[in-house]
Amino acid sequence: MSDEKPGVPLLTEQEAHRQLRRAVIASTIGTTIEWYDFFLYSIVTGLVFAKLYFPESDPLVGTLQAFLIYAVGFIARPVGAAIFGHYGDRVGRKATLIVTLLLMGLATFAVGFVPTYASIGIWGAVILTVLRFIQGVGVGGEWGGSVLMSMEWARTNKHRGFVASWPQFGVPAGLFVSNLVVLAVSQISGSSFITWGWRVPFFLSIILVAIGLYIRLSILETPIFAKLLAEHKIEKAPTMEVIHRQPKDILLSACARMVEQAPFYIFTAFVFAYGVKTLGASRDLMLTAVLAAAVLEFFTIPLFGHVSDLIGRKRMYMIGAACAGVFGFIFFAMIDTRNPALIFAAIVLSLVPHSMLYGPQAALIAESFTGRLRYSGASLGYQLASVIAGGPAPLIATALFAYYHTGYAIAAYIFVCGVVSLVAAWRMGDYTNKDISREYDDARSLGDSGHAPRHA
Template sequence: MSSPQTPKTGSSTTVSTPTHPPVTINAKAGRRAALASTVGAVVDWYDFFLYGTAAAVVFGPLFFPSDNQVAGLLASMGSFAVGFLFRPLGGAIFGHFGDKYGRRTMLFITVVMMGLASTAIGLLPGYAAIGVGAPILLVTLRAVQGMAVGGEWGGAALMAVENAPAGKRNFLATGVQIGSFVGLLLGTAAFSLVTAMTTPEQFLAWGWRLPFLISILFALVGLWIRAGVPESAEFAAAKEEQQAARAPLAEALRTSPKKILAVIGMRMVDQSTFYMGFTFSLAYVKNFTDTPSSTVLTASMVAMVLAIPFLALWGRLADKFGRKWFYIIGPLAAALSAAPFFAALESGDLFPMILGFVALINLGHNISTCVQQTWFTDMFDVRIRYSGAGFAYALAGAVGGFIPLIATALMASSGSWVPAAALLAGLSLIALVSSLWSYKWANKEHH
């Protein structure tokens, strides 16, 4: 199939595809859409990751009190996992309505859901005040967070990609990934600041609530920025032709099951690198080595900060040289860095750990994810794109949430980090094979 023509006309770009008429995309609108997608991702991921920190630090004694401290912690972390389980449901619901009624409205709803759920968590009485109602309400609010995150990526990625001018699609769409790292950094900083400014008693009594309460301010900023973004140009053109699908997700599952499976496979590289790097690494050094957790946190923070410029750089290069190579180099880098990463953790030295995190995250993860937004978007027709790509992305996220658990079981049974490193490398290679399999679909309409 011949490639589409994308002539530039002043500040706008006209994009034509084999199945849809030419769509004129304004460069300024494209930048605004990219900013809105980035800010929304910051809001949603700030709140989503914030819960993980609180679950590990305070939710056990406050909402899941037990004579056995470990049992309380396990119950608390179990509530954290609820968010992952509800992500596919969010992807399905928001994908359905996003394909029928538009991406813009769904992105308003996801930010509102996340902001209100997090604020409610900050106001929630503990077990001592309302008994069993406290953990029930907490888990319910966590489910709402999971649904919001499950619906966020699809809408944010599509708004960025479908509004991006030719030659800048990967670069502008990396904001969705950058936003997740900024959200993680802000969540970590908020908890660290409150911890430093309060006594342990004050933190347990009320200090932990402050990061949740300020999330409503982030949500308001996100809503303000998204209010100035028009509907996706490609979706609006398809809607004018009355091409909306009656049941988008059902159609995607019926017509594109291989594409959905390919997206899930491709996501194994970012899921394994992210959760091995930022979650399992802490459990590993705390339980199996003498390395201080603070050293690992410092090294991981370096990678988080570097992810922001690296993602932007890789996105620009992908626009210049083509995205296929990025899903070859990225997964290979992740697979090759698996063993050195764990060796660095075991060494206990900060500098090797920083190098390990840079190789795993800023090369393996960032090189792969800088092209995910355009790749996954282009695999599906605009009529079922939010449902197909969004649901597959959210389902892979639910699977990825269990990677640290599997790695912990392998580590405990073997007494060595080698099986965990093999798991990381194997999942990365699955992503590589999946990308080679799916390239024909992603390259069908765009280059």
């Protein structure tokens, strides 16, 4: 007689391994597509949006206005985390991920059709703002599901950091593809890039969405969620429940991300405005450097995810926070030389400290929340950082440079973020190699003590 529970299929080791591989591929390709969409907007913001949608403003003011629309996507991300975290813990990881992919992809596709200021005045910027908000909502719900889809299929606790790092791989992959497409289109369209060439990468996103949708429809729900469903442990209002039960974990997760978020968007989005307009560097040099940095992260993100399985999630993350906090000074010392080789090297190296954080980060945050609240809690903690760090970073960097006229002021801001993240990571629990398949408030979970280590 089978001991299989309703809704929890018993798979052979080979079948389970196949599902893990599919889940990792689906999550990674899906996040690549969604981050392609998100980064594409970031790149074009720094290159053309100020000219097309705020042509009557002073160049610096126009850049600030363009980055304000850019920041709207980050403000929307916690909204997406709350909405899709709820459904991810109620309906399932798979269905929620399909919806977020469609939402993000269609909004990005629509950006390519938005008329400029010359055609409809300020309404162009208004439409961009709405579409950017929709993009942010989609990304806000995407991350938690992608990480859980991979992590909850892991067959052993000893490799969870490595497995969970693969959806993170979608960030440099999306960054690479978006920069590559913009670089290619700018070569093809030449001087017409400002008038029509920038729209082409947005149109291409619909092809990527179709590919991602096909892949995500082929995977099964995760064993952990299927078990929760079979045991009737689904919360009616998971988002509110996790805010009530684990508010500290949400806040610590958000603060731990500050030194990962702020420098990343300074080094990959603000750098286009700073390098091209302030330093006089070529657009192609900046795009190529970010491409090379993204390629490097293809290897370093899973590497540091693996290292976190060996030395502990918290330890790896704290080392990364310390490195990222001080690298801002090195970055601006190199880039301010205006030497193309040093500018290139600075941008490439800037994502190494980011990888030290981003590799172990998925498991560090997701493991902090009990299974039935994990999608909501991890998504809220992760995306709250978008409001306090990621979105404001290019704006703060632009304002600091306008006031102090030196990149070292921006480096000081990055250092402060590093201190905050270091303290927050130190206060987080460490669940490296612990069993996360049981609920944390189950007396049998995570060992004989009956309690998860809160601040190990």
